Amino acid sequence: MQIGYARPYPSDPDREKQKQILLETGCDTFINEVHFSSGQRPELTNMIKNLQPGDKVVVSSLLTFADSTRNLFELLQEIEWKEAFFHSVQEDIDTSKEDPNSFKKIVKHIIDFESDLLSEKTKEGIHEAKQKGSIPGRPRIPDENVKKAIQMYESKKYSLADIKNTTGISKTTLYRYLGKSQDS
Numbered sequence: 001m002q003i004g005y006a007r008p009y010p011s012d013p014d015r016e017k018q019k020q021i022l023l024e025t026g027c028d029t030f031i032n033e034v035h036f037s038s039g040q041r042p043e044l045t046n047m048i049k050n051l052q053p054g055d056k057v058v059v060s061s062l063l064t065f066a067d068s069t070r071n072l073f074e075l076l077q078e079i080e081w082k083e084a085f086f087h088s089v090q091e092d093i094d095t096s097k098e099d100p101n102s103f104k105k106i107v108k109h110i111i112d113f114e115s116d117l118l119s120e121k122t123k124e125g126i127h128e129a130k131q132k133g134s135i136p137g138r139p140r141i142p143d144e145n146v147k148k149a150i151q152m153y154e155s156k157k158y159s160l161a162d163i164k165n166t167t168g169i170s171k172t173t174l175y176r177y178l179g180k181s182q183d184s
Contacts, residue, residue, distance in 0.1 A: 001052070001054075002055075002058050003028065003029050003047060004029070005030075005043075005044065005058070005059050005064070006030065006032050006033070006064060007033035007035070007036055007064055008034070008035070008036050009064065018059075021090075022058060022060060022089075025058050025087070051084040053082065054084065055082070055084040056084065056086070056087055057084065058088075058089065059087070060088075062088050062090070069110050073111055076095075076107065077104065086103075146177055149166075149167040149174050149177070150174070153178065160174070
């Protein structure tokens with residue numbers, strides 16, 4: 001069975017363009033989301049849950065199907081686990097006509113590439129900040145606040161809330177400076 005999936009998005013809020021494309025591909029049934037929001041896609045979840053081996057999910061474009069590259073990979077994985085297929089008309093991707101793993105592998109490589117790229121850019125930014133004399137990360141707590149917090153703690157006259165309110169030192173930070181675990 002060919003299942004057409006559509007959801008509204010800014011350039012096609014009524015899903016009319018998508019419906020036309022899905023009709024032309026010969027879909028047997030249509031699933032229509034009410035919202036574009038990624039958090040509100042119960043129809044997609046239900047559709048994938050009920051896929052049968054040999055079914056094909058048809059979308060007008062990847063934009064209507066996935067919210068990110070990682071989301072696309074996860075959805076393709078679920079479709080594959082159901083022994084079903086995926087067809088995106090605009091991008092001319094049809095896993096029933098090619099090795100279903102080939103497109104998924106490409107998407108996985110793109111996810112890894114995006115992750116590596118982000119990591120390298122972050123490292124580069126940290127390096128540049130250090131070169132300019134900036135110290136990346138959270139600002140250090142002034143030593144006098146730490147000393148005062150430790151003195152208050154060791155006096156056993158103050159609660160952790162009192163120490164935090166007075167010095168700005170959280171319980172976690174205080175315990176870290178004391179060399180204790182939070183479970184103590």
